[in-house]
Amino acid sequence: MSDNRRKIVIFDTTLRDGEQSPGCSMNLEEKLRMALQLEKLNVNVIEAGFPIASEGDFKAVNQISKQVRGAIIAGLARAVKIDIDRAWEALKSAAKPRIHTFIATSDIHLKYKLKRSRQEVLDAAVAAVKLAKSYCEDVEFSCEDAGRTDDEYLAQVVKATIEAGATTINIPDTVGYAIPSQWGARIKHLVENVPDLTQKAVLSVHCHNDLGLAVANSVAACQNGAGQVECTINGIGERAGNASLEEFVMACRTRPDLLDFTTDIKTKEIYPSSRLLSNITGAFVQHNKAIVGKNAFAHEAGIHQDGVLKDSLTYEIMTPQSVGIHKSDIVLGKHSGRHALDNRFRELGFELEKKDLDKAYVLFTKLADQKKNITDEDLLAIVQNGIQNIPEKWHLKYIQTVGGNQIVSSATLVLTDKTTGEDVKDAATGDGPVSALCNTIDRIVGLEGILNDYQVHSIAEGRDAVGEVFLRVIFDGVEYMGKAASTDVMDATARAYLNAVNKALFAREHGVDKDKQKAKRGV
Ligand code: KIV
Ligand code: ZN
DSSP states (O other), rough: OOOOOOEEEEEEEEIIIIITTTOOOOHHHHHHHHHHHHHHHHEEEEEEOOTOOOHHHHHHHHHHHHOOOOOOOEEEEEEEEEHHHHHHHHHTTTEEEEEEEEEEESSIIIIIOOOOOOOHHHHHHHHHHHHHHHHSSEEEEEEEEEEGOOOOOOOOHHHHHHTOOSSEEEEEHHHHHHHHHHHHHHHHHHHHHSSSHHHHHHHEEEEOEEEEEEEEHHHHHHHHOOOOOBBBBGGGSSEEEOBBBHHHHHHHHHHHOOEEEEEEOOOGHHHHHHHHHHHOOOOOOOOOOTTSSSSTTOOOSHHHHHHHHGGGGGGSSOGGGTOOOOOOOOOTTTTTHHHOOOOOHHHHHOOOOOOHHHHHHHHHHHHHHHHHBOHHHHHHHHHIIIISSSSEEEEEEEEEEOOSOOOOOEEEEEEEETTTTEEEEEEEESSSSHHHHHHHHHHHOOOEEEEEEEEEESSSTTTTTOOEEEEEEEEEEEEEEEEEESHHHHHHHHHHHHHHHHHHHHHHHHHSTTTTTSSSSSO
């Protein structure tokens, strides 16, 4: 069936607004992996970072510009020369670069943050767009805190920045204050009061989720003329997050009877994208989250189960398969071969190179020895946790932990130094087995870590389910994320901690990540 509905541009800001939120930071290699997945998902624009904010952000925008050729790559810049110059420097090798410049326009921001008059802000916005335009044809301008900006002044800024050359005008509800009907009316007011607005530029919205209305507001904006939606995978972003990409996209797809617009998103890539992001960041998706939560397609009540078995239409408004969640009939176990594994990975959206498939197969057979049936979630954990590019300096060979409520906890470990091939054995005590284990690793590797966050999640059901451990640990004032999965939680903890250790040692050796702490945006 042909779909003649208007196409909404999907501007994904997972790597910029999303990455800014606490607990969601990513290193260069992780951002690149995520960007390649966003390309597969077929987003139209990837906002890859804020180049002036840190060396790490600059490198990420630069690398993504070089390697991701299908999507437009955007870099954020305040409405000042130094930011715009830096953004262009990072973006200039992109096949389709976009400079995204912004300044706040609400009286609250003008008075307390910028201490500038409306005219001064208008002049700065116009100058910024003109400078960006001198570098790049595709320029987006955002009126930060547009949600609380005076309607007439907002229209004046939009008109002036379009005249200066902006090709996309973004209207952010920066503090998530809008209500759908009012937000729709605000967008309509702009369309009606800025001559030829939607012919001359793409009108965009960027809604935050402080009242849980970001997706509803984005839908209302599109019903009133917006042509671009800024959103993130799993809805991550500043504070309560941004509009969730998967929710907006599936609303368009599920309600063509009411919504006369659609997107280019390949919806089967939604679930792999969501899983990849939570695997990279350790920021878990709440179980009842729409579309990608663990319970989004689970039916518990007897009446519901009966209905779904008779016909899934009874209680499902979309199929799990349509968002890339597979319930496969082929059970993978210890007798499955490399070919079956490769097929299953392809169905899940991963085309592994031979060396990665070999690695995945080793991890798979190890897991199959511990666990009868390997689920898709187990496979996703293998591909996303096991195959990583940080070289292993220290490898876990042996672990024994002792804990209990009446004894002093202790851990004994043997680690292999991969550079020398030597095995090093040590033991330590601690306030509980996790602390004993971390203390032992610190003694062996010669670092002193402060454990900042420690999370254990079971990936599938059952007593033999694989446990995923995510932790954040500070070495030398810089935070590193570590992750690992195993049927044994202490084994997973030791390997997750070592994952963070290996990242810290790699960063130390290569002088990277030094700016991670001071990074983030200064706006
Ligand atoms: O929320 C916001 O206003 C932003 C802008 C920089 C687009 O993130
Ligand atoms: Zn934002």
